Amino acid sequence: MVYEAAPLPVNEVARNARVHRSGVMDVHQEERYGLYVELAKMISDCPVAYTGLLDEDRQFFLAKDFGGLIDADEVPRNLTLCQYALGSTDPTIVQDLRNHPKLKHNPLVTDPPNWVFWGAYPLVTDDGLVLGTLCTVDYQPRTMSPEQIQGMEKLAGNMTLLITLQMQERDAITERMAKLAGYFRKSLPKTSPAAIEAFLNVCGGIPADTEALKDLEANGLVDLTGSVPDLTASGRELQAEHGLNAATYRRTISASSSLNVEDLFAMMD
Numbered sequence: 142m143v144y145e146a147a148p149l150p151v152n153e154v155a156r157n158a159r160v161h162r163s164g165v166m167d168v169h170q171e172e173r174y175g176l177y178v179e180l181a182k183m184i185s186d187c188p189v190a191y192t193g194l195l196d197e198d199r200q201f202f203l204a205k206d207f208g209g210l211i212d213a214d215e216v217p218r219n220l221t222l223c224q225y226a227l228g229s230t231d232p233t234i235v236q237d238l239r240n241h242p243k244l245k246h247n248p249l250v251t252d253p254p255n256w257v258f259w260g261a262y263p264l265v266t267d268d269g270l271v272l273g274t275l276c277t278v279d280y281q282p283r284t285m286s287p288e289q290i291q292g293m294e295k296l297a298g299n300m301t302l303l304i305t306l307q308m309q310e311r312d313a314i315t316e317r318m319a320k321l322a323g324y325f326r327k328s329l330p331k332t333s334p335a336a337i338e339a340f341l342n343v344c345g346g347i348p349a350d351t352e353a354l355k356d357l358e359a360n361g362l363v364d365l366t367g368s369v370p371d372l373t374a375s376g377r378e379l380q381a382e383h384g385l386n387a388a389t390y391r392r393t394i395s396a397s398s399s400l401n402v403e404d405l406f407a408m409m410d
Contacts, residue, residue, distance in 0.1 A: 144246045147224040153197075156227070156270045160196045163272060163304055164311045165203060169214070174204035177275060177300045182206065184292040185260060185285065187277035192300065194264070194273035195223060203273075210254040222247055223274045226261035230269060232290060233261040237282040258283045262297040266305060275300060321383045329360055339363075343370050344385040 150156055160166065174192060181190040191205035193215075200223055201215045218224055222244060226233040235241050238250045238259055249256045258279035263271040275297040285293075325332045339353035343363055354370050357363035362376035372380060380386070 142246050145243055146219045148228065150228045152270060157197050159266060159270050160194050160272050163194065163308045165304060166194060166196060166201050171204050177296060178204045178206050180296055181275055181277050181293060184289055184296065185277040187279045189278035190276065192275040195227060220248065222259055223261055223276065226263055226274050227271045230263055230265045230271060232294065234285060235259045236284055255280065257281050260285060262293045264297055264301040266301060272304065317383050317385065343372055344380050
């Protein structure tokens with residue numbers, strides 16, 4: 142029998158928008174989220190655990206331990222078990238998937254690795270949007286004690302907080318970048334994207350393009366007389382005004398695979 146897709150949550154549009162705003166889709170951060178998977182296995186005593194967010198098309202795994210039986214960073218949403226957990230802020234715990242009227246038809250149940258037990262703990266924002274799940278799996282039927290369920294709920298809540306804080310930091314950085322673009326548009330309209338990137342790199346103590354640095358020097362923002370490029374008084378004033386200390390800029394780089402300076406420059410158009 143064909144595996145049936147779950148009904149869409151009533152807040153699906155807002156939910157999807159928040160998932161994309163989170164900035165974690167397609168960003169590999171196993172080191173950051175792997176701990177939640179390991180703790181989930183310990184709390185539940187299950188051999189398999191995974192966590193990820195679901196948008197309109199797919200489930201992207203933030204971290205996973207499938208026991209070496211599955212090797213994928215994402216799966217189509219319509220093939221997931223977790224699509225059935227998006228409509229409630231309560232855990233979805235199925236003692237035996239083989240007996241569930243809908244989930245028993247999922248390929249993960251009917252075919253190897255033949256999952257049996259499945260527990261899904263939603264990643265719920267403060268305003269009730271389910272971004273994704275933290276899940277545990279076993280190959281035999283099992284029950285969870287109230288203490289285990291409570292522990293998993295707390296773990297999922299902590300992970301949601303981490304995602305939310307990361308999203309808020311990205312939003313703050315985006316605002317700073319927009320203000321910086323406004324400065325260059327108004328004060329130095331001929332500044333190239335490469336020069337803006339070089340300025341950000343100097344702020345973060347990262348090597349920068351030589352020709353771009355010369356442009357910054359000509360505009361009085363960078364001093365090239367020393368062994369390494371340094372900000373002038375005007376450059377430091379601009380750095381402070383836009384909150385671009387080294388730690389902030391490095392977090393910008395770590396929060397995304399790369400800083401798209403072309404997008405930043407587009408703000409100036």
